[in-house]
Amino acid sequence: MSEQQPEPDAPMAVPVPPSTEHVETEWVPGEQLPLVRIPPPTIWPATLALGITGMAFGVVTQWILSAAGLFLFLLGAHGWIEDLKKDV
DSSP: OOOOOOOTTSOSSOOOOTTOSEEEOSSSTTOEEEOOOOOOOOSHHHHHHHHHHHHHHHHHSOHHHHHHHHHHHHHHHHHHHHHHHHHO
16 A cells, blocks of 8 residues: 655645634644744844944944944844734
C-alpha cells in the first residue's frame, strides 16, 4: 500500500476565517490552537535604541550629542507608548 500524495495544484495552507478564535491544526486531528495577532512593525524601538546610544556617546564627547540622544529617547518612548495604547 502506498501513501496518497497531495495533488500538485492543491493548496498547502488552509485560510483561517477572521471571525474564529481558534484554528484546527493539520498535524494533530482535532487539536485547536488560539489565534495570535502579531502587531505590525514600528520604528520606535530603533529610535529608542539610537537615543540611548546618542546619550552614551555624548557623555564621552560633547553634551550636545547627549541632548540630541535624550530627544530621540523621549521621542521613541512616546511613540512606542502611543502605539501600545492603540493596540489595546
